[in-house]
Amino acid sequence: VGKVRFDISMSIDGFIAGPNQTLEEPLGEGGEQLHEWVVRLASWREQHGMSGGETNADDEVVRELQDATGAHIMGRRMFSSGAGPWEDDPKADGWWGEEPPFRGPVFILTHHPREPVTKQGGTTFTFVNEGIEAALEQAREAAGDKDVLVAGGADVIQQSLAAGLVDEFQLHVAPLLLGGGVRLFDNLPADRPSVELTRVVGSPAVTHLRYDVVK
């Protein structure tokens, strides 16, 4: 059976998005820089329907993650890019496009019931109204032997950690100080989890730190 993990780019000062997020700039001021390392990789470009790109140690890390992932969980804001309830905004799920990069089942935590959506390239969006545990149960089932990736945002990752649901995580630490924005590790419970470092790899562009959560 697969693991539950998160895998996310973080600045040195602990932010996964910069300050002043808007619909036009969903990653906040400077937040795009968090992902500069990944958008030039062959694995990432392939996932997004593009050819070419770099193949290196970072690319292997991304390809490994892609191969391991059987289902995604994400929050409503990550899905809709902060546009509010989809009913009111026709652009609200627009930025993932007609062929989203997930290429498998995606479970979205939301209070708004909505019918599942099937996109091109294998992505299905299923909307879960009963909270993180229910979403995880459905994602596990859908992932089979593969892993469930808690894709974000920070609040969903924090909920997963707090509920003791995360088996493993990997931080892609970008050489960057954002100075403000959305902190990855915030609102941790008093009985915060113990972790073990299991791998460090990287390049001048990014450091990949992988940890097991000790159960």
Add this chain to the structure above:
Amino acid sequence: VGKVRFDISMSIDGFIAGPNQTLEEPLGEGGEQLHEWVVRLASWREQHGMSGGETNADDEVVRELQDATGAHIMGRRMFSSGAGPWEDDPKADGWWGEEPPFRGPVFILTHHPREPVTKQGGTTFTFVNEGIEAALEQAREAAGDKDVLVAGGADVIQQSLAAGLVDEFQLHVAPLLLGGGVRLFDNLPADRPSVELTRVVGSPAVTHLRYDVVK
């Protein structure tokens, strides 16, 4: 001429001390765990007047730092362990002991004038009342060709970064979530510095990430 640097142990969630710091527990709840990786090393033990200890990649990192450092700068609270003005508390500089581990000139940022103190083993404590730039000037002079280490606390490191005085820094990321306490990167200025990753080394106990500040 030497560099100005800081070199500090930090939790995965960005803290250099845990919550609820007291005189008895100056590193806060759980904060001792930040330093578990270092206290067992031969280099650290030697610096603290003890024999034995491990020699490994982490030990080489610490020895390199010791060899490079010609002077230290620290804040009043790091010096006195939060005990308040020394005039009122005879134990206030007690915890560094009669033979402090700095073994060279230390410049302490404080609003309280005080005569310099010479300790055993080469440590001198000089008290600077004119702010971080003045302390740095004196420390540079004292360090000669070696580096000035901004030892802490977080507020002094933040001041140094904000004033554009830091050339290089190294984070010793301990596999640990503290959930609260003293954040290293806080109160950064809007024109926060750009950095470049220059080295990653480590062990299962800790990851050493070294960055240059781009001037």
